[in-house]
């Protein structure tokens with residue numbers, strides 16, 4: 681889809697809130713972090729999901745921002761490579777963890793969150809991923825097909841409210857029989873590399 685088509689599809693009925701969704705770049709980092717602080721507060725860094733993201737990069741091609749026509753950053757969503765335990769045969773199951781999803785607080789309810797979610801899950805499917813897992817309000821995420829049925833035997837690496845532990849299969853049966861702990865699997869970020877001692881950074 682072209683950028684122009686995307687803007688047209690995301691025009692608010694009164695034309696006031698047009699936005700475009702595109703892949704995040706390094707230049708978006710500062711505005712994204714400020715938006716997350718405004719939308720979610722300091723507690724966001726203590727979430728169990730953070731243990732699966734800390735020191736890692738998002739899955740290749742799966743970090744998105746929504747930008748207004750004036751260039752302001754209005755929303756963010758990223759997906760992360762994780763291992764969702766093992767299947768019934770003991771084979772590791774690859775999946776994505778989605779989050780955080782956040783929208784500029786003054787612009788809630790204008791369809792930006794839904795557009796980010798639809799774009800992110802469609803791109804994940806296009807790139808061949810099998811499933812997306814997240815922790816969030818089922819009242820919001822059920823509209824995208826997320827439910828708790830496939831996470832019943834999975835565990836987060838920290839406390840989680842069971843009803844908010846949700847999954848969406850992008851390939852039918854991808855999470856069938858999966859059980860065990862979610863663990864990080866993503867590429868390490870250079871931020872993480874910087875804090876490693878030099879001897880560890882270059883050891884083989």
Ligand SMILES: CC(C)(COP(=O)(O)OP(=O)(O)OC[C@H]1O[C@@H](n2cnc3c(N)ncnc32)[C@H](O)[C@@H]1OP(=O)(O)O)[C@@H](O)C(=O)NCCC(=O)NCCS
Pocket residue numbers: 719720781782783784787788789790791792793794795815816817819820
């Ligand atoms: C949740 C969030 C991303 C939704 O984005 P948004 O752009 O405001 O949402 P949209 O305009 O796309 O969708 C609005 C719809 O979602 C519903 N909705 C929004 N947040 C919801 C929630 N937490 N639970 C249930 N429904 C919710 C609205 O009631 C509205 O429903 P309707 O379409 O039936 O009227 C945004 O409110 C946000 O940034 N919240 C703070 C951060 C956060 O909580 N992130 C998600 C963690 S679960």
